[in-house]
Amino acid sequence: MDPNALSKAFVEHYYTTFDTNRPNLAALYQDGSMLTFEGQQIMGSQNIVTKLTSLPFQQCHHSITTVDCQPSGANGGMLVFVSGNLQLAGEQHALKFSQMFHLIPTPQGSYYVWNDIFRLNYA
Amino acid sequence: MDPNALSKAFVEHYYTTFDTNRPNLAALYQDGSMLTFEGQQIMGSQNIVTKLTSLPFQQCHHSITTVDCQPSGANGGMLVFVSGNLQLAGEQHALKFSQMFHLIPTPQGSYYVWNDIFRLNYA
Numbered sequence: 001m002d003p004n005a006l007s008k009a010f011v012e013h014y015y016t017t018f019d020t021n022r023p024n025l026a027a028l029y030q031d032g033s034m035l036t037f038e039g040q041q042i043m044g045s046q047n048i049v050t051k052l053t054s055l056p057f058q059q060c061h062h063s064i065t066t067v068d069c070q071p072s073g074a075n076g077g078m079l080v081f082v083s084g085n086l087q088l089a090g091e092q093h094a095l096k097f098s099q100m101f102h103l104i105p106t107p108q109g110s111y112y113v114w115n116d117i118f119r120l121n122y123a
Numbered sequence: 124m125d126p127n128a129l130s131k132a133f134v135e136h137y138y139t140t141f142d143t144n145r146p147n148l149a150a151l152y153q154d155g156s157m158l159t160f161e162g163q164q165i166m167g168s169q170n171i172v173t174k175l176t177s178l179p180f181q182q183c184h185h186s187i188t189t190v191d192c193q194p195s196g197a198n199g200g201m202l203v204f205v206s207g208n209l210q211l212a213g214e215q216h217a218l219k220f221s222q223m224f225h226l227i228p229t230p231q232g233s234y235y236v237w238n239d240i241f242r243l244n245y246a
């Protein structure tokens with residue numbers, strides 16, 4: 001699978017899971033995984049999912065605007081850079097966001113998220 | 124130097140160089156370095172600087188809003204995620220941008236840019 005197709009497939013899977021079954025995101029992280037969410041640093045799959053499931057909104061929908069990717073040079077890793085819109089239920093305007101993921105291949109031929117940095121882009 | 128201080132120092136150095144002496148950015152990249160600029164993929168220090176110096180504006184000023192960093196797991200590498208505003212000379216409104224760098228340490232104790240992904244955040 002070429003890197004662009006792979007990163008787009010990952011991004012689609014990630015945000016669909018986020019929008020429909022947030023606790024299942026746990027499967028995409030490992031114990032050493034890092035999330036920086038609006039400047040807050042969190043480590044480990046369980047802590048990350050606790051953070052993501054405790055955000056102050058239940059229903060949301062991510063729309064992706066751009067996906068860029070590059071090989072990271074780390075054990076077949078891949079950097080994925082996303083920009084998009086986050087629509088919260090009941091809110092009139094979508095929020096713009098940027099997010100980057102560092103994906104590392106697993107022995108099973110899949111990928112997990114080693115690094116994750118998320119920022120809203122305030123207008 | 125702690126990672127946050129180091130990444131802030133790098134970011135300040137990078138954008139000051141960009142805004143005052145763009146050709147000098149060549150020293151921050153190497154032959155295998157990658158830049159994805161608004162979706163365009165460019166490889167190698169010389170090609171990257173040719174791209175950056177041929178952008179259709181001469182004077183600009185970057186203002187940094189946020190800097191986040193995480194260790195990348197690649198040979199002491201560091202991921203740096205930046206959001207900010209780009210003011211072009213003669214333009215009334217600044218452009219919002221997001222950019223990520225993957226920095227790799229050199230044997231001399233400095234860092235170079237292995238990965239660089241840049242996107243404007245259109246309002």
